[in-house]
Amino acid sequence: MKMLVLELYNYREWTEILGNDREWKIQLSQHSLVSKLLERSSQIGGILLPMRYDLLLIPSDGLRKSSLMNLLRYSSRLSPVAVRACLGYGKNPQKAQEEGYKCVKNLDPGQFRLDSYPDSNVVVAHFDLNGFTDLTFRTNVYDSFVEAQKFYMDILSTTYHLGGVAQYMGGDNIVAFLSEEEIDQVASIVENNPRIKVGIGVGVNARDALRKATKALTEIRKERRGVWKILQE
Numbered sequence: 001m002k003m004l005v006l007e008l009y010n011y012r013e014w015t016e017i018l019g020n021d022r023e024w025k026i027q028l029s030q031h032s033l034v035s036k037l038l039e040r041s042s043q044i045g046g047i048l049l050p051m052r053y054d055l056l057l058i059p060s061d062g063l064r065k066s067s068l069m070n071l072l073r074y075s076s077r078l079s080p081v082a083v084r085a086c087l088g089y090g091k092n093p094q095k096a097q098e099e100g101y102k103c104v105k106n107l108d109p110g111q112f113r114l115d116s117y118p119d120s121n122v123v124v125a126h127f128d129l130n131g132f133t134d135l136t137f138r139t140n141v142y143d144s145f146v147e148a149q150k151f152y153m154d155i156l157s158t159t160y161h162l163g164g165v166a167q168y169m170g171g172d173n174i175v176a177f178l179s180e181e182e183i184d185q186v187a188s189i190v191e192n193n194p195r196i197k198v199g200i201g202v203g204v205n206a207r208d209a210l211r212k213a214t215k216a217l218t219e220i221r222k223e224r225r226g227v228w229k230i231l232q233e
């Protein structure tokens with residue numbers, strides 16, 4: 001599996017020159033950059049996973065090298081600091097990003113390294129809590145946010161051990177990128193927990209897999225049965 005690792009070089013030093021009244025400026029800069037790179041990565045069939053905001057990931061199986069190179073040049077124009085990036089390759093998303101980060105740390109600012117590797121199918125597990133919006137026991141916004149974050153931590157730690165990379169997507173939605181070998185393990189996660197359901201998508205690239213995972217979730221809702229569903233075609 002392939003994972004593009006982007007690093008905003010010397011990001012801490014940049015934040016410090018903004019002075020004490022900086023947090024709003026950092027948030028503005030980060031969300032603006034993520035928004036533009038999300039759009040560009042989706043246009044080429046991928047998705048941006050913001051992670052720490054100074055270290056960002058793009059699942060890259062099924063994406064053209066030329067498209068990734070154009071995206072990186074674009075990111076350099078937008079970023080407040082130099083960008084360096086490397087395409088990592090490994091047996092699962094976690095190993096791929098690990099290899100990518102090892103490579104990035106040896107690059108000069110502004111340098112990109114996109115070696116050629118074979119493509120794998122992209123597997124996305126889209127997890128969702130049942131009845132999240134209509135649970136009346138919650139008394140305020142913050143309780144629902146805390147519940148969603150607890151759910152995120154549960155999924156993050158479970159999929160971590162499967163070599164996955166998870167990202168909170170808003171509401172009660174968590175997506176995890178995994179290798180095809182781990183699909184059966186995902187099903188067992190939800191079979192033991194009636195509160196959650198998962199749609200699994202297998203695609204030629206991240207956007208295709210995400211679309212199928214969301215479609216699988218929608219079908220589970222319609223059928224109102226089953227806690228997991230896999231869509232591959």
Ligand SMILES: Nc1nc2c(ncn2[C@@H]2O[C@H](COP(=O)(O)OP(=O)(O)OP(=O)(O)O)[C@@H](O)[C@H]2O)c(=O)[nH]1
Binds near residue numbers: 129
């Ligand atoms: N990122 C993302 N957020 C979503 C999606 N669908 C809904 N949301 C958000 O998640 C919240 C919960 O939506 P749902 O999961 O559909 O609501 P629910 O009450 O859990 O309904 P069921 O899942 O059918 O039990 C919504 O208020 C939205 O904020 C999605 O596909 N992706």
